[in-house]
Amino acid sequence: MLLDSYQRPKQLISMTPLIDVVFILLLFFMLSSTFNRTKQIEVSTSSGGQPSQISESVKLLITEPGFVRINDNVISVNSDEFTKQLKEYAASGDKLFLAARSHISVQEIIHLLDSAKHYGIxxxxxxESVQP
Amino acid sequence: MIPAINIVFLLLIFFMIAGHIEARNEQLHIPGSLSEQDLNIREIEIQVLADGNYLLNGTALSSGIAAALNDMALSKESVITLHVHRDLPASSLDPVLNSVRKLGIKQLLIATEQQP
Structure with missing residues (x-):
């Protein structure tokens, strides 16, 4: 019959809808994957000029990577003692002043800010940085 | 015609999304932290690059940072965001801290990325 001769060789998958679907899948995964969003850490910049009467002010100085000087004691930031100190400061509401020696990297400072925030300070x- | 329009639309959306991803700067790897707060406000943005150059809202500073901030006539409630390269020494923050304090601004936001 004439109708039978009209049959085209059947394509398994046509190209355009395939591209459409692939693109939509691509967009879906781009949106659903969380990009490395930028976070923030808040710090106060006020100087130690006027110590308030209510709370004590404590000075922390990063002397070496991983070591902090509090009240003339140099302790490791990973030690239990340091954790205990931070918890005490968080509980008492003391004002903390953080400084670093000038060669300490910014990442080190952020690391300490992080742990301070973690314990609720x-x-x-x-x-400003301190010259050694 | 219709498939062509479909694809053109998809390409459009693709580039709209891709455009939101910030171009990564080799000179500026911000420090990692565990902070959960998303950084949204970018009123004034100071960048400190690995080579020690200071950028204010994307333009390099010829004069000092204090002078440049002064020219902007900021109020005390202005929010300053600081993008600083992670391996820079602490002393590179001093000019920023100093000038921000002089303006009477009490808060400084330091941009960090989520630690893997």
């Missing part, structure tokens, strides 16, 4: 300010 909100009263924290960042001071």
């Amino acid at each position: 909100t009263n924290l300010s960042l001071s």
